[in-house]
Amino acid sequence: MAILCLDIGGTKLSGAISDENNKLHSISTIPLFSGHDAKKIVTEAIIDFTDRVLDRNPEIERIGVSVPGLTDSENSVWIFSPFSGIRDLNLKECIGDKFGLPIFIENDVNSCALAEKKFGVCKDDENFMWITLSYGIGGSLVINNNLFKGTNGNAGEIGHIVVDDNGPACGCGNKGCLEAFASCNALENAFLAANPGEKKPIEELISKSFKGDKQVTEMFRDAGFMVGKAVATVANLLDIGAFVFGGVPLIYELMFDGISDGVERFAFKDTGLNIKRRKTGLGNQAALYGALTVALLGK
Numbered sequence: 001m002a003i004l005c006l007d008i009g010g011t012k013l014s015g016a017i018s019d020e021n022n023k024l025h026s027i028s029t030i031p032l033f034s035g036h037d038a039k040k041i042v043t044e045a046i047i048d049f050t051d052r053v054l055d056r057n058p059e060i061e062r063i064g065v066s067v068p069g070l071t072d073s074e075n076s077v078w079i080f081s082p083f084s085g086i087r088d089l090n091l092k093e094c095i096g097d098k099f100g101l102p103i104f105i106e107n108d109v110n111s112c113a114l115a116e117k118k119f120g121v122c123k124d125d126e127n128f129m130w131i132t133l134s135y136g137i138g139g140s141l142v143i144n145n146n147l148f149k150g151t152n153g154n155a156g157e158i159g160h161i162v163v164d165d166n167g168p169a170c171g172c173g174n175k176g177c178l179e180a181f182a183s184c185n186a187l188e189n190a191f192l193a194a195n196p197g198e199k200k201p202i203e204e205l206i207s208k209s210f211k212g213d214k215q216v217t218e219m220f221r222d223a224g225f226m227v228g229k230a231v232a233t234v235a236n237l238l239d240i241g242a243f244v245f246g247g248v249p250l251i252y253e254l255m256f257d258g259i260s261d262g263v264e265r266f267a268f269k270d271t272g273l274n275i276k277r278r279k280t281g282l283g284n285q286a287a288l289y290g291a292l293t294v295a296l297l298g299k
């Protein structure tokens with residue numbers, strides 16, 4: 001079945017078409033501009049993009065979408081995005097019905113977890129957690145082979161586990177959350193604090209570390225230790241045996257030693273050493289494969 005797969009990010013929209021073997025083709029990306037009416041801007045961009053793709057690919061039968069933030073997946077409503085402030089965007093009405101196609105949506109972190117189960121490195125894991133390491137730190141739990149979304153759809157928010165209550169302020173209003181130590185913002189801020197006047201984007205910090213910069217390498221290791229601490233907390237609570245990491249390319253590799261130290265320090269001694277830690281098998285296309293998986297699973 002040909003499916004149009006869309007990944008809506010904070011600043012860009014990526015799209016791809018799947019074939020009958022569930023391979024993605026014709027992957028393309030357009031920038032998404034923000035403005036005072038983000039809902040209108042994003043809606044128009046999706047309509048325009050979808051219109052052009054369907055024009056060239058009339059064989060498409062379904063649309064799958066990964067979106068940041070909270071979703072009502074049953075009704076294909078994007079309820080809230082903390083980045084853009086978008087609220088209550090009914091993608092079934094404005095995209096699905098407009099083009100006469102069934103549309104299926106899911107939060108991007110959840111969709112990545114589903115994709116990892118179907119196509120990635122977690123095919124054989126009954127219980128695992130997906131973790132996105134990026135400007136935010138998100139997580140999604142798969143328990144007994146199913147997505148566990150919790151009472152309010154907020155399950156898996158590992159970025160807001162408090163790892164040190166004397167830590168820096170977090171965007172959620174709390175102090176010392178994992179995200180305040182190990183997100184890209186936190187790493188960029190830590191570098192700036194240690195090197196006044198030298199604001200560097202995360203890509204540059206990653207490159208510095210790969211070139212052997214000791215200070216930056218230590219920062220990634222310290223951030224990884226906090227990630228490992230949070231991972232151990234989840235593993236101890238739920239007996240989750242596998243964790244898979246995606247997000248900004250190469251960040252997991254730089255945090256790996258710290259994550260291992262944190263897990264070994266804080267996880268139960270009999271099970272902690274056996275916790276599987278892996279990077280995504282889907283590279284930077286995890287959310288597009290997520291959109292595909294959501295559309296394939298959709299009824």
Ligand SMILES: [Zn+2]
Nearest residue numbers: 160170172177
């Ligand atoms: Zn927080």
